[in-house]
Structure formats: C-alpha cells, structure tokens
Amino acid sequence: MSNSIFGKRSYDMIAFVLLAALILVVLPLTLDAFRLNLVGKYLTYSFVALGLVLCWGYTGILSLGQGVFFGLGGYCMAMFLKLEASSVANTKIQSTPGIPDFMDWNQITALPTYWIPFQSLTFTLVAVILVPCFMAFVLSYAMFKRRVGGVYFAIITQALSAVMTILIIGQQGYTGGVNGITDLRTLNGWDIRPDSSKIILYFVCCALLLGCILLGRFVLTSKLGRILVAIRDKEDRVRFSGYDVANFKVFIFCLASIFAAIGGAMFTLQVGFMSPSFVGIVPSIEMVIFCAVGGRHSLVGAVAGALLINYGKTLFSESFPELWLFAMGGLFIAVVLAFPRGLAGLLTDQVMPWVTRLRIRKSGGSPSVSPSPAE
Amino acid sequence: MANETDFLLALESVTVSFDGFKAVNDLNLYIDKGELRVIIGPNGAGKTTVLDLICGRTKLSSGSIKFKNEEISTLKEQQIVRRGIGRKFQTPSIYEDLTVFENLELSFPRGREVFGALFWNRANEIVERVREIAEMIYLADHLDRSAETLSHGQKQWLEIGMLLIQDPELLMLDEPVAGMSVSERAKTAALLNTIIKNRSVVVIEHDMKFVESIAHRVTVLHQGKVLAEGDMEKIHADSRVKEVYLGH
Numbered sequence A: 001m002s003n004s005i006f007g008k009r010s011y012d013m014i015a016f017v018l019l020a021a022l023i024l025v026v027l028p029l030t031l032d033a034f035r036l037n038l039v040g041k042y043l044t045y046s047f048v049a050l051g052l053v054l055c056w057g058y059t060g061i062l063s064l065g066q067g068v069f070f071g072l073g074g075y076c077m078a079m080f081l082k083l084e085a086s087s088v089a090n091t092k093i094q095s096t097p098g099i100p101d102f103m104d105w106n107q108i109t110a111l112p113t114y115w116i117p118f119q120s121l122t123f124t125l126v127a128v129i130l131v132p133c134f135m136a137f138v139l140s141y142a143m144f145k146r147r148v149g150g151v152y153f154a155i156i157t158q159a160l161s162a163v164m165t166i167l168i169i170g171q172q173g174y175t176g177g178v179n180g181i182t183d184l185r186t187l188n189g190w191d192i193r194p195d196s197s198k199i200i201l202y203f204v205c206c207a208l209l210l211g212c213i214l215l216g217r218f219v220l221t222s223k224l225g226r227i228l229v230a231i232r233d234k235e236d237r238v239r240f241s242g243y244d245v246a247n248f249k250v251f252i253f254c255l256a257s258i259f260a261a262i263g264g265a266m267f268t269l270q271v272g273f274m275s276p277s278f279v280g281i282v283p284s285i286e287m288v289i290f291c292a293v294g295g296r297h298s299l300v301g302a303v304a305g306a307l308l309i310n311y312g313k314t315l316f317s318e319s320f321p322e323l324w325l326f327a328m329g330g331l332f333i334a335v336v337l338a339f340p341r342g343l344a345g346l347l348t349d350q351v352m353p354w355v356t357r358l359r360i361r362k363s364g365g366s367p368s369v370s371p372s373p374a375e
Numbered sequence B: 001m002a003n004e005t006d007f008l009l010a011l012e013s014v015t016v017s018f019d020g021f022k023a024v025n026d027l028n029l030y031i032d033k034g035e036l037r038v039i040i041g042p043n044g045a046g047k048t049t050v051l052d053l054i055c056g057r058t059k060l061s062s063g064s065i066k067f068k069n070e071e072i073s074t075l076k077e078q079q080i081v082r083r084g085i086g087r088k089f090q091t092p093s094i095y096e097d098l099t100v101f102e103n104l105e106l107s108f109p110r111g112r113e114v115f116g117a118l119f120w121n122r123a124n125e126i127v128e129r130v131r132e133i134a135e136m137i138y139l140a141d142h143l144d145r146s147a148e149t150l151s152h153g154q155k156q157w158l159e160i161g162m163l164l165i166q167d168p169e170l171l172m173l174d175e176p177v178a179g180m181s182v183s184e185r186a187k188t189a190a191l192l193n194t195i196i197k198n199r200s201v202v203v204i205e206h207d208m209k210f211v212e213s214i215a216h217r218v219t220v221l222h223q224g225k226v227l228a229e230g231d232m233e234k235i236h237a238d239s240r241v242k243e244v245y246l247g248h
C-alpha cells in the first residue's frame, strides 16, 4: 500500500542496510579503539533519538525529559557495576568496607536497602528496562488520561528532568552527587576497561541499536503506527473512531523511554561512568535536536543525526569549543525553518527525486549513491 | 415519565451552558429506531452542540441522554462510539496523512486496543469490507490515494464511509453536503438513502432542497430549544419557523 509516510519502504531498507554496514564494518575497520569507543558513545544517544522519532515524530508528543530515562537506565547499570567494584577486598581502606566509596565519604555506614537488589545482574538488567518504563508510565498515564498534552506535556517533562538532576545532586551519599557514579571496573568479573572489551561492547551496542530500529519499524508499520499518525493529526477524531487515545500515547511514550534507558545502560558500560550531567534539561534538549536534525520521521535518520552532530561537536570542540553551542543552535533553527523533516526528509524529498530525474535523463548513466544513511 | 421506552435515543431536559450562555436549553428530543431525522435551524441555534452532547464531546450541564435506555452522558467518547453511535463533523475530519484505504481500515471496529492494533492482521474480510464501503462512497478507485489530495466533497464522503464501516445503529451527520457541487449533492442524497436502511440517522442541514429530498421528520431548533417538529409540510406551514428561519 503506497502512502505519503510509510511508502518509500525501499529507501527505509536501503538506509537500514547502509547504517548497519557503516557501524558494523566501515567504522570498526577504519577507526582506532579510542575513536570507535567515541562512536559507541554517540550511538547510545541515538537510542534516545529513536524513541523521540516514535513519540515526537510520529505521535506528536514532544518530550524534553528523555535524559531522565537515559539517566535512569544508566544509573541502574552503574549501581550494579559500582557494587561489584566495591567488594570488601577493593575497599578495605574505607571506614566501612564493602560499600561504594562515595557513601563512605558521606559517612554512610551500611548499604541502603534499595541498593541491595542491584547486586544481582539479572535484577539489574530487568531494572534497566522497568524502572524508567514505570516512571514513564506513571507520568504519561497521569497526564494523558487528563488530556494534558502538547506544550504542557513538554514543560512537565522538562520540569521532571530538572527535578531529577537536583535530586541526584542533592542525595550525594546515595547517588554519588554531581560527580556521578565513577570508577566502574567489571561486569560479572569481566573487565570492561581494556580496549578489547570496549570493542565487544561497541558491537553489543550496535546490535541492540539495530534491534531497536527494527522493533521501531515493526511498530510504525503496524496498524498501531497508523493510529499514532492519526493521533498526531487529529487526536479528537481518533476517539470517534473508537480508540482510547491515552492508552496509545502511554504505550509509545513508555517504549521511547525503554529505548532511552537501553542507551543509558550502554553508555555506562562503554564510557565507564554515569553522572547527572546526562539527565538534565540541556542533554534532554540536545537529544531532541539530534532527532530533529536527522529527521524526526525517520528512524535511521535520527541515528544519523545523533552521529553527525556529535561528530561535529567533537571536531568543533577540539578547535573552537566556545563556538559549538552557537553552531548547534544555528543548525537546529536552520533545520526547523528550512527542512522540517530533517536531513532524512531532505534526502528523500529533494535529493532522491533529483537523482531519479537525473538517471532518467541520462538513461543508463549510473547515479551516485549518497553516502549518508537516512530514511 | 416512563423509564423504559422504545426510543433508540432520548434526550430529556438537556441543558448546556457555556459560561452562563445556554447553547442548548431544556431540550427534549426523541429518535426512533430506523428513523431519519433532519435538524434545521438558524446559525448558532445549537444544532452542532446537540450532536456534541450526544457523542460525548461536550458534557451536559443537566438533563439526561439515553441510548437504548442506558444513560450515555457520563461515558467517554470512545465508549459511546463502541455502543454504536457514529458522528460526522461539520468540517471534514479525516486523517490527511493516511490513504483512503488506511482511513477506512482504522475505522473498522476491531483491533481497538494497543496490542490488538500492534498485531493487527489485514485479513481478507477486512480488505473486502473496505472495498465494499469505498464502492458505496464513490471512492473505490482512490483507495491508495493520500486523503489530503481528495476534493472537499470526496473528503465528506470518506468521513461518511469511516462511519459506515463502524456499522453504527445511530449515525449523526453534521451538514454532509456543505461545500458540495450540485452533482455531488445528488450522489450524497442517493448515498444517504441507501445507508438509512438499517439504522437511525440524524442529519443537520441548511440546504432546504437537500432536506426535502431526504427528510422524513424535521426538527427545527432555535436558541437551543425545539421550535417545531413534524413532517416537511407542517414545518413549511409553521409561521414561527418562517419567521426565524425559512423566511429569509
């Protein structure tokens, strides 16, 4: 069935294969371990951007608090790793050995109860998904059932990320405060710090990301995906087609939060720490910018957006760090004003038709394949 | 007043006020099974508001709305739809970003829960039903077209089709021929005459020619109240109706 949004399926598949080739083959072959780890870090942000494609691009729910879910996923993982790094043997110089160092510094003498289950890896992996999802569920259920949406929802999510940051920083003894949870070492005995481990983690991250893209695609191409578009267009009308709109919005918001949380957990593993600076308003808005620049209607586009902007950020900050924020702000404004569908939209709406025309005119001349993966 | 009635829909002493302004004022309205009722009245008479009340879009200030003898004024919009009431809006209200096929498919009364929609299977039965409806609403050749590219009249038909596929017992149409050409009006009248066969229909319309071509019973609303009710002849003869509405 051809359609203005879900059509171009072939572009979708090509983009997916190009992205997979890029992150699984090209980058690992051309980059050194340090740079590859950096790419892995950028990819963790693209999980968040993927979630934003689902809830913002397709359903029209703008969230300015995705950093919260990224952070929750990351913190759950960090708690497990920290406990493993704080074995009695490792911490015998502390006044209370066997608890994380920051607790000891804050005169805490016993592991808080809610930290205890994080000694189990299974529990931790479940918590990485369920804790953020539960939070997203409570927030979105309360809002959407009351039909709070649009700008109000965006503001509330932004407030949430501010509150969360303040909470984490304030509860230094339990959360590591502004420094976050650092000095993470092993995962079930497997050292995550050497380059060899980082390369493995990079591929795990890629696999999870590609899995999330496919899952997102499955959702968007199902009837549920079309209902989401209908909600974005005419929320009221969808009720008169017999649907409980709030349930659909809650579902997609929770799914977006799960994606963000997986990204957060992979961040902790690859970068080796988690801190409140990934939870607050600024990172949350940055995630929205990645998604907008890449194309909020394209899963692969959003991933490309996260990669490109972070690549730009690295380039810029190495030479002109003070200019970066202006450059990113400018880019965001330019994209929103000139290409509301982002780079992916630019590619499918402008470049591809042009390439096709060129190909028809030359009739047989081989058109150049554009290298940047999108929609 | 008897509680059990034969009416499909019964509005009794329904009042709604918007900041003190009573858009509908102590209104009684009864619709029979299988009836086609036309509601007319000057602009601002409260016609659209009455439909809003029935389908749960606006909450009433007082009174009761019973559908098949059950109170529905406390239900949510989607619950009222699921009880069997479909409503077409005054301005065409369709999903512009979806195709005609997808618009109709979404309106098919199944797979309405999150997971039902996620694992939706476009069965043959559904495709056939969509085609059947598309045939009725003169859009069989446009199934793959994006709905936003349809003409105004075609959008109106599509919205009617989206209701038909829900197979409601009560169908409410707010100005279905507004903005249509003469030939489209004739086709719409023919369409209405086929779809009223096994259901009750409430139509709001200004176009008197069109009203005469379909009407059985007519209710005239004025300032949120029923001014007159009866068949076309009686309405035409009514002096008060002439004064407030037909006269100009």
Ligand SMILES: Nc1ncnc2c1ncn2[C@@H]1O[C@H](COP(=O)(O)OP(=O)(O)OP(=O)(O)O)[C@@H](O)[C@H]1O
Binding pocket: B018, B023, B041, B042, B043, B044, B045, B046, B047, B048, B049, B050, B090
């Ligand atoms: N949500 C609302 N808030 C305040 N006033 C409203 C609201 N909805 C309707 N009204 C007012 O109630 C009155 C009745 O409006 P309604 O739309 O029902 O009229 P109508 O008979 O459908 O008119 P038309 O023929 O122009 O469609 C109008 O004066 C309108 O301004």
Ligand SMILES: [Mg+2]
Binding pocket: B047, B048, B049, B090, B174
């Ligand atoms: Mg009206």
